[in-house]
Amino acid sequence: MRRAIFPGSFDPPTNGHLDIIRRSAPLFDEMIVSVLNNPDKKPMFSPDERCEMIREVLPSVETGACTISVESFEGLTAEFARRREAGAIIRGIRAVADYEYELRMALMNRRLEPSIETVFLMAGEEFSYVSSTLMKQVFLLGGRVEGLIPDLVEKRMRAKKT
Ligand code: PNS
Numbered sequence: 591m592r593r594a595i596f597p598g599s600f601d602p603p604t605n606g607h608l609d610i611i612r613r614s615a616p617l618f619d620e621m622i623v624s625v626l627n628n629p630d631k632k633p634m635f636s637p638d639e640r641c642e643m644i645r646e647v648l649p650s651v652e653t654g655a656c657t658i659s660v661e662s663f664e665g666l667t668a669e670f671a672r673r674r675e676a677g678a679i680i681r682g683i684r685a686v687a688d689y690e691y692e693l694r695m696a697l698m699n700r701r702l703e704p705s706i707e708t709v710f711l712m713a714g715e716e717f718s719y720v721s722s723t724l725m726k727q728v729f730l731l732g733g734r735v736e737g738l739i740p741d742l743v744e745k746r747m748r749a750k751k752t
């Protein structure tokens with residue numbers, strides 16, 4: 591059984607995240623989309639809201655035979671992966687700017703849990719500039735984000751704004 595976790599903040603989930611789920615699904619039998627609950631941060635959406643949005647948009651993603659579940663977690667990603675008996679941590683790389691941070695994280699996670707590999711996938715080039723932070727910023731300032739986040743997520747963001 592090849593099980594992976596796909597950890598992130600997902601505040602909010604973007605089409606870039608869905609692209610990584612679609613691309614990594616054929617490589618694994620099971621994937622846990624793992625939403626970090628970081629009590630030190632003030633997110634736009636609570637961990638439960640983020641999990642719920644991901645669950646709602648997942649049916650639109652072609653995931654073949656891979657079973658996908660969504661869970662929130664606190665603390666170390668490597669520790670969560672170990673507890674869930676995952677062999678891999680999936681991360682998406684958009685541009686070269688992501689590389690340094692991702693490399694540091696992957697090496698630290700490997701030090702913490704040597705048996706768990708980080709698997710990097712290249713995001714589709716149409717999502718190379720899409721990040722949750724940028725989406726929130728553009729949306730809150732009245733810019734258009736259609737096509738970059740799922741419609742349902744945009745609706746939830748609109749509801750938060752009013
Ligand atoms: O979506 P993000 O914000 O890029 O995801 C970053 C995330 C959640 C994967 C990273 O911050 C993380 O793993 N946080 C949990 C705490 C942890 O394990 N820190 C050490 C990583 S080396």
